Amino acid sequence: MSTTCSSGAHDKHDVYAAQCPCRDVLDLLANKWAALAIGALEGGPLRFGELQRRLQGISPKVLTQTLRRLEEHGFLHREVYPAVPLHVEYSLTDLGRSVAVPLSALRTWVETNLDQLGV
Template identity: 90%
Template sequence: MCVTGKHDHHDVYAAQCPCRDVLDLLANKWAALAIGSLEDGPLRFGELQRRLQGISPKVLTQTLRRLEENGFLHREIFPAVPLHVEYSLTNLGQSVSVPLSALRSWVEDNLDQLTA
């Protein structure tokens, strides 16, 4: 059973549980890597794109928007010419970075066994 709103019980296995939307977002490789890239502090769009080798500007923009909309990222605009925008993790983003970091480390440590 899954209930919506702020209740005592959510069940990610339930078909209609909103937990699934969050899981879908966080299980996305680009979202997990973007969160990891921001663990050490704020970055600008270009810095994130260089860090996340292989991501297109369109996909990076979509990923950052989804993470911001769900409360994992903060986007700060600095009034300058040209416009200066920085992305940083919110408290929620920092808390989810811990298990995502463990997952990234596990993949790196076990990749040879996975591909054997």
């Protein structure tokens, strides 16, 4: 098993390689809360409380961690507005909008096929 990120001939990233950073990104995007947060932001910027209400069942701690990870990887932009109380909005970056497309297809597939999955 390869331990590098290169698949060899063309120096492309290889998500199957044990040490490839691709796995960290895949892990993030495969997380249900990250996929749902990206989906919620497809309609435009939202504040923390709006996101929490949209993502029913997420705790403030997990939402904070998810938003931070998405921001660190470049999927989200966090805009702080100087107001009292502090006003913070989250929006998708170009990268976030590009990954929203396949994640939307996956969410739609799950909703469409749930009855066949025996869940």
